[in-house]
Amino acid sequence: MLRGMNEGLALPALEHQRAAFAEGLALDCGAVIAPLAVAYRTYGTLNAARSNAVLVCHALTADQYVAETHPVTGKPGWWESVVRPGGPIDTDRVFVVCANVLGGCMGSSGPPAEMADAEGGAAGRPWGTDFPNITIRDMVRAQKRLMEHLGIARWLAVIGGSMGGMQVLEWAATYPDAVFAAVPIATATHHSAQNIAFHEVGRAAIHSDPDWRGGRYWEDGRIPAKGLSVARMVAHITYLSEQALTRKFGRRLRGASALTFLEDVFEVESYLRHQGSTFVRRFDANSYLTITRAMDYFDLAAEHGGDVAAAFRGTPTRFFVASFSSDWLFPTEESRALVRALNAAAANVSFVEIATDKGHDAFLLEEPEFHRALAGFLRGAAERLGV
Amino acid sequence: MLRGMNEGLALPALEHQRAAFAEGLALDCGAVIAPLAVAYRTYGTLNAARSNAVLVCHALTADQYVAETHPVTGKPGWWESVVRPGGPIDTDRVFVVCANVLGGCMGSSGPPAEMADAEGGAAGRPWGTDFPNITIRDMVRAQKRLMEHLGIARWLAVIGGSMGGMQVLEWAATYPDAVFAAVPIATATHHSAQNIAFHEVGRAAIHSDPDWRGGRYWEDGRIPAKGLSVARMVAHITYLSEQALTRKFGRRLRGASALTFLEDVFEVESYLRHQGSTFVRRFDANSYLTITRAMDYFDLAAEHGGDVAAAFRGTPTRFFVASFSSDWLFPTEESRALVRALNAAAANVSFVEIATDKGHDAFLLEEPEFHRALAGFLRGAAERLGV
Numbered sequence: 001m002l003r004g005m006n007e008g009l010a011l012p013a014l015e016h017q018r019a020a021f022a023e024g025l026a027l028d029c030g031a032v033i034a035p036l037a038v039a040y041r042t043y044g045t046l047n048a049a050r051s052n053a054v055l056v057c058h059a060l061t062a063d064q065y066v067a068e069t070h071p072v073t074g075k076p077g078w079w080e081s082v083v084r085p086g087g088p089i090d091t092d093r094v095f096v097v098c099a100n101v102l103g104g105c106m107g108s109s110g111p112p113a114e115m116a117d118a119e120g121g122a123a124g125r126p127w128g129t130d131f132p133n134i135t136i137r138d139m140v141r142a143q144k145r146l147m148e149h150l151g152i153a154r155w156l157a158v159i160g161g162s163m164g165g166m167q168v169l170e171w172a173a174t175y176p177d178a179v180f181a182a183v184p185i186a187t188a189t190h191h192s193a194q195n196i197a198f199h200e201v202g203r204a205a206i207h208s209d210p211d212w213r214g215g216r217y218w219e220d221g222r223i224p225a226k227g228l229s230v231a232r233m234v235a236h237i238t239y240l241s242e243q244a245l246t247r248k249f250g251r252r253l254r255g256a257s258a259l260t261f262l263e264d265v266f267e268v269e270s271y272l273r274h275q276g277s278t279f280v281r282r283f284d285a286n287s288y289l290t291i292t293r294a295m296d297y298f299d300l301a302a303e304h305g306g307d308v309a310a311a312f313r314g315t316p317t318r319f320f321v322a323s324f325s326s327d328w329l330f331p332t333e334e335s336r337a338l339v340r341a342l343n344a345a346a347a348n349v350s351f352v353e354i355a356t357d358k359g360h361d362a363f364l365l366e367e368p369e370f371h372r373a374l375a376g377f378l379r380g381a382a383e384r385l386g387v
Numbered sequence: 388m389l390r391g392m393n394e395g396l397a398l399p400a401l402e403h404q405r406a407a408f409a410e411g412l413a414l415d416c417g418a419v420i421a422p423l424a425v426a427y428r429t430y431g432t433l434n435a436a437r438s439n440a441v442l443v444c445h446a447l448t449a450d451q452y453v454a455e456t457h458p459v460t461g462k463p464g465w466w467e468s469v470v471r472p473g474g475p476i477d478t479d480r481v482f483v484v485c486a487n488v489l490g491g492c493m494g495s496s497g498p499p500a501e502m503a504d505a506e507g508g509a510a511g512r513p514w515g516t517d518f519p520n521i522t523i524r525d526m527v528r529a530q531k532r533l534m535e536h537l538g539i540a541r542w543l544a545v546i547g548g549s550m551g552g553m554q555v556l557e558w559a560a561t562y563p564d565a566v567f568a569a570v571p572i573a574t575a576t577h578h579s580a581q582n583i584a585f586h587e588v589g590r591a592a593i594h595s596d597p598d599w600r601g602g603r604y605w606e607d608g609r610i611p612a613k614g615l616s617v618a619r620m621v622a623h624i625t626y627l628s629e630q631a632l633t634r635k636f637g638r639r640l641r642g643a644s645a646l647t648f649l650e651d652v653f654e655v656e657s658y659l660r661h662q663g664s665t666f667v668r669r670f671d672a673n674s675y676l677t678i679t680r681a682m683d684y685f686d687l688a689a690e691h692g693g694d695v696a697a698a699f700r701g702t703p704t705r706f707f708v709a710s711f712s713s714d715w716l717f718p719t720e721e722s723r724a725l726v727r728a729l730n731a732a733a734a735n736v737s738f739v740e741i742a743t744d745k746g747h748d749a750f751l752l753e754e755p756e757f758h759r760a761l762a763g764f765l766r767g768a769a770e771r772l773g774v
Contacts, residue, residue, distance in 0.1 A: 191638075192633065193629070194632050196653050197632060200659055205617050208595075208596065208617055226595035233584075237588065246581075268580045272584055272588070296653065299638060
């Protein structure tokens with residue numbers, strides 16, 4: 001059995017810094033979210049010209065706590081190595097904004113947030129699976145509201161990896177004049193069949209957990225911890241490279257002998273189980289279902305008549321595309337295809353593939369070459385804007 | 388929710404052709420299986436010299452029904468394209484034997500078979516999770532009993548892909564004089580950290596299904612169909628290449644529009660769910676746990692003082708190693724490492740990497756170049772033996 005599960009516990013109730021918008025947000029699916037809440041955090045200081053704002057877009061299971069201790073886990077922010085004074089995203093020079101994505105579970109409108117009734121009032125229950133299906137573009141539209149709320153007309157840069165990179169591309173395609181520089185990292189213009197398949201396994205695991213109860217698990221205060229944990233386990237494997245797993249664990253055994261035949265014989269197993277069981281303490285299952293779907297729907301070409309280049313034709317935005325050699329979830333080839341499309345759109349684009357054996361997760365880890373390249377690009381963009 | 392589940396149904400009761408051995412089989416873990424049952428099928432005719440016998444070793448979820456209609460699914464045998472009159476394994480010339488692996492669920496001693504009591508009599512209940520932990524070598528030892536039962540002193544060839552290939556290697560290492568030719572296909576000398584990790588996800592999904600009931604699911608006649616189905620889904624992804632998934636399904640939608648937001652929006656999803664739900668009708672969850680563990684334990688080097696070459700030093704066996712270019716579960720690099728070890732052992736070895744985009748499953752599919760190479764190797768081996 002999965003151990004260390006806090007099955008009886010829902011996510012802790014937290015107060016997040018957030019902006020609330022009475023005017024509803026019209027979604028791609030036709031539904032309207034009203035009121036709209038966008039939870040966010042900022043780092044650094046907005047200058048008088050309001051020209052030094054950088055939007056960081058987070059990945060599937062991250063959140064707005066980029067560069068500070070996480071209020072649930074007590075762990076460091078997920079990109080403290082990048083977003084810091086003097087860092088590649090230098091908070092001594094730029095004003096960093098990160099919003100919890102629409103559909104998330106850290107304060108923005110999403111499945112665990114209180115549902116609105118027909119008049120926009122509180123319905124007295126969470127959205128749960130009644131939360132509408134959303135797209136990456138919907139996430140970006142919610143961030144646009146926050147941008148207006150903060151009085152920012154143009155981002156110096158929009159930056160993100162993985163699903164964050166999808167948001168970066170959607171920002172540049174939808175609001176080109178609001179994005180001076182775009183940095184899509186370890187991402188792609190669409191979610192591949194294999195990635196959809198892995199997501200579907202995770203969703204099936206959640207759906208199979210009887211504690212999910214068709215999504216109405218809030219009613220008895222239990223969460224589908226086992227299903228969500230299995231979903232996290234399979235996803236986690238895809239974030240690492242075979243080399244990274246081998247280097248970290250190889251076939252190292254927890255016991256002394258190869259044939260002790262205990263449960264969790266291999267270190268990699270107990271590591272994965274730990275990943276699963278800690279994840280459920282900080283993430284909502286219905287948010288996971290909603291956000292993975294949004295990633296699966298993402299297909300920039302389909303939104304632009306079958307042609308990615310059409311999404312960027314005439315764009316004023318300058319792009320810096322980065323991939324990692326051992327990333328098999330978003331392989332370099334998909335970044336190259338993006339670069340080709342940007343070239344076909346006559347966009348200003350530079351591209352780097354970082355040699356690493358750390359897999360998809362490399363964008364979150366200590367990768368000095370990547371950090372130097374990112375810092376250089378942002379410094380150049382800031383100089384052009386006179387920041 | 389997963390659909391099409393026959394949750395209430397246990398595996399159908401079938402009579403299988405089998406050999407029973409009163410003498411117990413001593414396992415690597417120290418336990419003894421007594422009596423031992425080995426279910427098997429044969430194709431073709433054993434010659435008078437008993438020199439034309441070929442052992443086919445099956446993979447994780449296959450069984451002994453290699454070249455005939457499967458008694459549960461009604462589908463063709465799993466290797467009918469290879470094992471047939473005039474085929475690469477030519478049943479007009481050779482006598483093919485395939486045994487259900489120890490730990491399996493198609494008639495050999497395994498978790499769903501009736502447990503033996505202390506005196507070797509029937510305990511009136513299946514083994515379930517009381518079935519001992521087994522190794523690939525234990526599977527081979529059980530097949531060796533069948534070999535003796537059939538009056539065969541030496542196999543013309545031992546052939547198998549994936550876990551079948553692990554058995555091939557264990558046969559050649561443990562009983563070199565009983566194996567004239569060995570054909571390990573799409574396999575490796577040990578299970579990698581990534582492969583162990585994917586197996587662990589499948590096991591966690593089974594363990595998480597409340598119908599598993601700590602492995603005692605036979606008591607109420609329900610099976611852990613949802614957990615086993617999720618396990619099959621994740622495994623199935625690893626059997627295909629990204630290219631195969633894309634070619635088969637791409638991002639093709641089941642509905643008309645990209646934003647219908649229905650369940651199973653993408654074809655790849657309904658395909659995977661179908662794979663999961665049909666699998667549970669023919670496979671036992673405790674067998675899946677037992678056999679995946681055996682694969683994870685497999686480490687030929689560890690069994691031979693850390694040196695794969697030591698397993699084959701002075702071997703009389705000739706080897707034909709085959710890999711497939713798009714197989715990421717058992718990548719070509721692992722076959723190359725095997726070939727290097729065989730070379731270091733001064734073994735007679737030939738190696739072919741087949742260019743294909745079908746992934747690990749290619750060894751089961753129509754691959755003319757592979758079939759020609761296999762047929763040529765076996766014809767040469769048979770001629771040397773005067774078969």
